[in-house]
Amino acid sequence: AQSVTQPDIHITVSEGASLELRCNYSYGATPYLFWYVQSPGQGLQLLLKYFSGDTLVQGIKGFEAEFKRSQSSFNLRKPSVHWSDAAEYFCAVGAFEGGSEKLVFGKGTKLTVNP
Amino acid sequence: DAGVTQSPTHLIKTRGQQVTLRCSPKSGHDTVSWYQQALGQGPQFIFQYYEEEERQRGNFPDRFSGHQFPNYSSELNVNALLLGDSALYLCASSTILGETQYFGPGTRLLVL
Numbered sequence A: 001a002q003s004v005t006q007p008d009i010h011i012t013v014s015e016g017a018s019l020e021l022r023c024n025y026s027y028g029a030t031p032y033l034f035w036y037v038q039s040p041g042q043g044l045q046l047l048l049k050y051f052s053g054d055t056l057v058q059g060i061k062g063f064e065a066e067f068k069r070s071q072s073s074f075n076l077r078k079p080s081v082h083w084s085d086a087a088e089y090f091c092a093v094g095a096f097e098g099g100s101e102k103l104v105f106g107k108g109t110k111l112t113v114n115p
Numbered sequence B: 001d002a003g004v005t006q007s008p009t010h011l012i013k014t015r016g017q018q019v020t021l022r023c024s025p026k027s028g029h030d031t032v033s034w035y036q037q038a039l040g041q042g043p044q045f046i047f048q049y050y051e052e053e054e055r056q057r058g059n060f061p062d063r064f065s066g067h068q069f070p071n072y073s074s075e076l077n078v079n080a081l082l083l084g085d086s087a088l089y090l091c092a093s094s095t096i097l098g099e100t101q102y103f104g105p106g107t108r109l110l111v112l
Helices: none
Strands: A003-005 A010-014 A019-021 A024-026 A032-038 A045-050 A056-058 A064-068 A073-078 A087-097 A100-105 A109-114 B005-007 B010-013 B019-024 B031-037 B044-050 B053-057 B064-068 B074-078 B087-094 B107-111
Touching: A003 A087, A003 A100, A010 A019, A019 A109, A024 A073, A032 A064, A032 A073, A032 A100, A045 A056, A045 A064, A045 A073, A073 A087, A100 B031, A100 B044, A100 B053, B005 B087, B010 B019, B019 B087, B019 B107, B031 B074, B044 B064, B074 B087
Parallel strands: A010 A109, B010 B107
Antiparallel strands: A003 A024, A019 A073, A032 A045, A032 A087, A056 A064, A064 A073, A087 A100, A087 A109, B005 B019, B019 B074, B031 B044, B031 B087, B044 B053, B064 B074, B087 B107
16 A cells, blocks of 8 residues: 655754755555645645656755655755745655545654744 | 635534535646545545546545535535544645646534
8 A cells, every 4th residue: 555654743943954854655656746835724735746757856935855766755855944934744645546646645744943 | 717715614513413515626627636634644535526426535434425516616525523523624626637636725624
């Protein structure tokens, strides 16, 4: 069965510091991978996605992620964090069954940004 | 271009009651998926609708049912509410051939 693991429940960084959020997935075929961000009380906003091709993908708000098939990982990075990046981040894998796709999410990583 | 919209934003019900949540997909999208997000958890897939039929279903009991209308909007119905049904219910839309799902703001349901 498909699964996503986000090992870090909570991460705290200082504003201006670099950030890396970890994501490991389990999926039998070539995965479609996503990172979403959720601000308190809000829905999910798509940050970036990987389907195929270049393993380093760029997203919105200065985020990027790198797909590493050998490590079954899709870690999210940002070189310099802003206070507005404080939110919860979810990694997801797209699982195809019967010709349609469902998303399987990790449990999320909460990011706190210190001034 | 309007994104995915959901109504109501908040809802309070008591155990045993029934609830209906509504979702309008993003313009150009024909597929609607529903997810349940319990507090402190990631979203869990409930089911997906396309062409007014349920295409896939997650591990949720039959108390959870849905419907899709000809204009692609969708409803999620939950019968015989339990305390454990308290959660944020998220609707996502896509095209049936598309891989990316776009989410609405969610409906927060509290069951007392």
